[in-house]
Amino acid sequence: MSSTATLTPDIEEIDERDETPSVGPVPAGRPALTAAELDQLGEALDAIRDEILDDLGQRDADYIRDVVRLQRALEVSGRVMLMAGFLPPAFLGGVTALSLSKILDNMEIGHNVLHGQYDWMQDPSLDSATFDWDHYCSSEQWRHSHNYLHHTFTNVRGKDRDIGYGILRMTDEQRWRPTHLANPVAALILAVQFQWGVALHDVEIDQVLSGKKPVAEAREELSRVWEKARTQVLKDYALYPALAGPMAPVVLAGNVSANLVRNLWTFAVIFCGHFPAGVATFSEEEAADESRGGWYLRQMLGSANIKGGKAFHLMTGNLSHQIEHHLFPDLPAHRYADIAPQVQALCEEHGLPYNTGGFAHQLGSVARRITSLALPGKEDEPVVSRVGSLVSRLNPLSR
Amino acid sequence: MATAPHGVDRYLEQVRPTWVGHEVRARVLAIRPEAPDVVTLTLRPGRGWAGAQAGQHVRVGVEVDGRRRTRSFSLASSAVRDDGCVEITVKAHADGVVSRHLVDRVGPGTTLTLSPPAGDFTLPAIRPRRLLLISGGSGITPVMAMLRTLLDEGHDGPVTFLHYARTEADVIFADELAAIDRAHPSVDVRIVMTGSTEAGSDRSGDRTSTALQGRFRADHVAALVPGLAEVEAFACGPVGMVDAVLDHWSDAGATERLHVERFALAPVPAAADEVGGAVSFAASDTTVTSDGAVLLVQAEAAGLSPANGCRMGICHTCTRSKLNGVVRDLRTGALSSTDEEPIQICVSVPVGDVAVDL
Numbered sequence: 028m029s030s031t032a033t034l035t036p037d038i039e040e041i042d043e044r045d046e047t048p049s050v051g052p053v054p055a056g057r058p059a060l061t062a063a064e065l066d067q068l069g070e071a072l073d074a075i076r077d078e079i080l081d082d083l084g085q086r087d088a089d090y091i092r093d094v095v096r097l098q099r100a101l102e103v104s105g106r107v108m109l110m111a112g113f114l115p116p117a118f119l120g121g122v123t124a125l126s127l128s129k130i131l132d133n134m135e136i137g138h139n140v141l142h143g144q145y146d147w148m149q150d151p152s153l154d155s156a157t158f159d160w161d162h163y164c165s166s167e168q169w170r171h172s173h174n175y176l177h178h179t180f181t182n183v184r185g186k187d188r189d190i191g192y193g194i195l196r197m198t199d200e201q202r203w204r205p206t207h208l209a210n211p212v213a214a215l216i217l218a219v220q221f222q223w224g225v226a227l228h229d230v231e232i233d234q235v236l237s238g239k240k241p242v243a244e245a246r247e248e249l250s251r252v253w254e255k256a257r258t259q260v261l262k263d264y265a266l267y268p269a270l271a272g273p274m275a276p277v278v279l280a281g282n283v284s285a286n287l288v289r290n291l292w293t294f295a296v297i298f299c300g301h302f303p304a305g306v307a308t309f310s311e312e313e314a315a316d317e318s319r320g321g322w323y324l325r326q327m328l329g330s331a332n333i334k335g336g337k338a339f340h341l342m343t344g345n346l347s348h349q350i351e352h353h354l355f356p357d358l359p360a361h362r363y364a365d366i367a368p369q370v371q372a373l374c375e376e377h378g379l380p381y382n383t384g385g386f387a388h389q390l391g392s393v394a395r396r397i398t399s400l401a402l403p404g405k406e407d408e409p410v411v412s413r414v415g416s417l418v419s420r421l422n423p424l425s426r
Numbered sequence: 427m428a429t430a431p432h433g434v435d436r437y438l439e440q441v442r443p444t445w446v447g448h449e450v451r452a453r454v455l456a457i458r459p460e461a462p463d464v465v466t467l468t469l470r471p472g473r474g475w476a477g478a479q480a481g482q483h484v485r486v487g488v489e490v491d492g493r494r495r496t497r498s499f500s501l502a503s504s505a506v507r508d509d510g511c512v513e514i515t516v517k518a519h520a521d522g523v524v525s526r527h528l529v530d531r532v533g534p535g536t537t538l539t540l541s542p543p544a545g546d547f548t549l550p551a552i553r554p555r556r557l558l559l560i561s562g563g564s565g566i567t568p569v570m571a572m573l574r575t576l577l578d579e580g581h582d583g584p585v586t587f588l589h590y591a592r593t594e595a596d597v598i599f600a601d602e603l604a605a606i607d608r609a610h611p612s613v614d615v616r617i618v619m620t621g622s623t624e625a626g627s628d629r630s631g632d633r634t635s636t637a638l639q640g641r642f643r644a645d646h647v648a649a650l651v652p653g654l655a656e657v658e659a660f661a662c663g664p665v666g667m668v669d670a671v672l673d674h675w676s677d678a679g680a681t682e683r684l685h686v687e688r689f690a691l692a693p694v695p696a697a698a699d700e701v702g703g704a705v706s707f708a709a710s711d712t713t714v715t716s717d718g719a720v721l722l723v724q725a726e727a728a729g730l731s732p733a734n735g736c737r738m739g740i741c742h743t744c745t746r747s748k749l750n751g752v753v754r755d756l757r758t759g760a761l762s763s764t765d766e767e768p769i770q771i772c773v774s775v776p777v778g779d780v781a782v783d784l
Contacts, residue, residue, distance in 0.1 A: 077758055088492030099440050143742035146768055149494040151449070152436060155742050156768070159431035175735030175743055258430045266427055322738075356740055 058379060060324065069320030071373055072354055075366050079358050087359045088148055094135050094341070101128035105285070106267060112277035122281050126288035127342070132161045133293060134344025139360045141166055142174060146357075163226035163256035172228045178356050182301060182308045182329030189301065190308060192217060192224055193233035196400040198308045203403040205421065210401035218294035219287065226252050292342070295390055296333070300349035303331045303392040304406075305382050326353035327374065331382035332367070333389050340364060350381065443537040444472025454536040455511065460598045463518040464564070465529050466502065470511050471540055478512065478543030480505040480575040481568040481660070481687075486514065487539035490527045494539075496766070497524045500662075500687075501543065502567040504574035512540075515598060517564040547662065547687040549575065554658035555583035558651050560642070560671060562590040562620075562663025565689050566598050569660055577610065586614045586650050586657075590642060590667060592621035616650065618642075642667050644674045654680035662687040706781040708749055716780075720756065721746075721771035725784055732771065732784050739773040746771050751780030 060068070105124030112118040137160030139145070145153040152158075159166045172188065180186035184200055191197040195214055196207040217224045230248045234240035263282040268275035307328040314325060333339075333347040340347050348363035351370055355363075374381040384392070399406045403420060404413040429437055435446040444451045452469040459465050478484065483500045503513035518529035549572055557576070559569040566589055573587055591597045597617055607615040618638045638646050651657045654675055661671040661684065668688045675684040701718040707725055714728045722744055725732050735743035739757055745768050752763045753774040761777060762769060771782065 073757070080758065084491040084493075085489075086492070088489065096440055099437055103437070143745065146742065146745065148489075148492055149768070150489075154768070156745055161431060170741065170743055171735065174741035178740050179736040179738070258427055262427050262430055319738075357742065 058324075058328075058377075060320075060377065062318065064377065065318050065320030065324060067320070068373065068377055069318065069323055072323050072370075073319070075369055076355050076358065079355070079362050079366065083147055083359065087145070087361070088150075090361050091136070091140075091145055091153060091359070094131060098128050098131040098136060101125070101131065109267075109278045109281040110271050110274060112271075112281050113274060118277065118281060122284045122288070125281065125285035126292075129161055129285055129289040130292055130342055131344075133289065134296070134346065135341055135360065136160070136344075137162065137166075138173075138344050138346070141170055143357045144359045161259060163222045163252065163259055164228070165226075165251065165255035168229050168251070168255075169225070174356070178353065180314065181326055181353055182306070183311055183314045183325075184308050185311055186314075188228060188231070189297075192228065193231060195397060197302055197396065199400070199405040200308065200310075201400075203400075203420075208401050208417075211398050214397045218291055221290040221294040222286065223256075224294075226256055295386075296343045296346050298393045299333050299386070299389040300330055300346055300352075302396055303382060303384065303389045304396065305380060306331050323354055324379070326350070327370075327379060327381075329353065331384075331389060333386050334383055335386060339386070350383075442472075444470075447473050450474045450540045450542070452512070452538050452540050454532060454534050454538065456534060457532065460515060461517075461596055461600070463529060464515065464598050466513050466515045467528065467532065468503075468511050468513050469538065469540070475510075475540065476542070478505060479548040480571040481548040482543040482545045483568070484512075484514075484543050485541035487541075488524060488527060488532065488536075490523055495524045495527075495764075496539075496541075500545075500568035500571065502570050502574075504571065504578045506575055506578045515564070515567050515570075517598070545687070547660065547685055549660075550658070553579070553581060553583075556585075556651070556657050557583070558586045558588065558647065558657045558659040560588045560590075560647075560659065560661040560663070560667075562642070562667040563592070563596070563689075564598065565663030565667075565687070568662050568687060570599055572660060573606070573613070577606065577613075582612055584612050584614070586616070588616045588618065588646065588650065590618045590620050590663065593619060596621075614650065618646065642670045644677075647674070654678040655683060657683060659684045661685070662689065664689055703751075703776050703778040703780060705776050705779075706749075707784045708781050709783055716776045718775065721753070721769075721774050721776060721780070721782060721784075724776075725771065725782075730784065734772055737772045739770050742770060744771045745769065747783040748774075749781040749783055752777040753780055 101124045105121050105126075105128055108117045108121030108124060110121075112121055137158070140153050140158045141155050141160070143155040146155050155170070162169075164172075177187055177189045182190065184190060184198065191201070194217060196203060196210055227249075230245050230252065231240055232245070235242060235245045263286060264279060267282060268279040271278040307325075309325060309329070317325065327350055330349040330353045332350050333343065335343075335347055345360035345363050346352060348360070348367055351363035351367055352360060354370065355366075371381045373379075396406055399410075402410070402413040403416045433448070435448050438445040444453055450471055450473070452471040452475070454467055455470050456468040457465050458468075478501050481500070483498045485496050485498050487494050487496045489495075499514040499516065501512050502515040503511065516525050516528045518525045520526075547568055553576065557572075559572060561569045569587070573585065576585060587603065589597070589603075594600075597603075600617070603615045603617070606613055616638060618640070620639075620641050638649075647654070655678070659671075659675065661668055665688050668686050672681070672684065672686060675681050701716055703716040704713055705716045705721065705724055706713045707728065707730060710728075710730050712728050712730065714724055717724065717727075719727070722732060722734055722737065732746065733743050735741040737744075739755075748762070748765075748767050748769045750765045752761055753769055754761055754777050755770075756773045756775060762774075769782075771784070
């Protein structure tokens, strides 16, 4: 999984007609910090990281074990309640418990353990190299597409496939194509089937369809995805319904519902992390030859936080602190809340935006962007002129 | 499949940690002080424990401030105990993270992990009739296991137990040894003090008029056993003591009757000499001389192609187990000297000799 050969630099082409400067609330790209200022920023952030690293200990071990214990309890009780799912309260309780269990498994436990946040504990059950999660995407593949590609090349157009998953138009700079008219519908389908979206991430179906990636390579990757997904599919949709005997349809419906809730929730949280208004994307040139400070800067400008209470942060796997997570992906995520004020203060000191807002606000902002970018042109251009441009592009006579 | 992908153990352990099947865990039943800074832990191993031979050691895993640490300890208990428990006797070292934790902070109910027992410092299956057990300091534990096992088995041949300790107060198992000496005429216990010029304590009192003293010397054994070739001898202790014993048996041409185990000191981090050490990529059977670059770059220069991603310490794709030696984390400057520790090879520079599982 170390190959970078399948990355083609022209995955997302830049629409040259759209090279006018952006007029959004925060300018895209990088604020003009000098190299010295970047180094200073890098040192300040390194110092925050070192302070947490020095302080890691029993508190963090107890925390993650408590979350694991909660997840196991929710999972077992959810599955038991669904067996009695012919009673409406048991069905509702079962779906709720199983949904929460799957969300914890994927986010606060799975995503964070797979980042190596708890490797220092040397506990084989929390070791990123061997951990696996209740997800169709294998942990090995995830570490490649997420830990490496997404976290190293965060919001670099053409490199970070989390920008629209190869399906959606998520930035002004992506060239508009007629298929993008389906942007809102495609986003909804991706959200409902987000588990598959993540699992198929590395297969790059869009690249196969456009002939840039060999079919044979994709077929081999697909068989690997199925190898992991199969067990999870059979568990939720065959084994547990079968164990329920005559209650099979109820258990099946409960499991489908829990997976759906998890998919919608994780999609919403993850898209709020990088696509609310004001979050920047970068060209490959902008991201080339970065210093450590420059890398930190791109992570801050390319991420957005969500405000919320303790339970909310837990259920997002602390990805509600996306900015802190992207700065320090391998620090235990429950620490992000502690360092957020320091990071925010640094942003103010350097005149940098610190993008945060309530869940409804950030999600609304993402939804507006997805809908708006279905049309040609930029998100903040007048709709009338963009509809005009759409008509002229779709009209064969105008070519 | 019902618990996929986590495995049944990940649910069982929530009910009782020792029920797991993928590793052996043990519960601390009791702790008793033996000497200043020395305690004995009685452990009840859970599923998967198949017993050990007297003289063998196990790697004990214990969580210290959130981190699992693993250290080797000889089992001190009889191999034929009927309650299924094992005992380790631990001496706290001033800067020993694990030994201090075990002595000062572990209480009954704590869960530890145990490796399968290892080591060939064991009694022959057909027990020799005449035995000489020599130990120094905390090296007493494996030979104590042998003595206890022999007594439990009803061994009636002569056993000489020769132990070296700095002072009287440092003698581990002093009361039990005195009781054994009194109760078993076939067992001769000799405790020798090395730390002062006073005469050593001769616990058998009336058997010999010559009290032994000082570090191990050839004449110490001459008075106790008829001839080296007629005794099966076992020696465990600090390197200096064991080497002196080996020399003596070698001079007598009796090394085939001698079994030894050295208690090596923990490796001290080498001076910050980052160039010129031997870097061994153990799984690839490749060794290179360190040029000061990070391990990933040195491995690639040696023609290996380890998995890697960001090459800046972010993604953990390149994490490998360091088998031994010291590395420096380029980002923090921190030195890591623990054996069998996961390291990110893209940001780790070898300091001195290092072996990596790669």
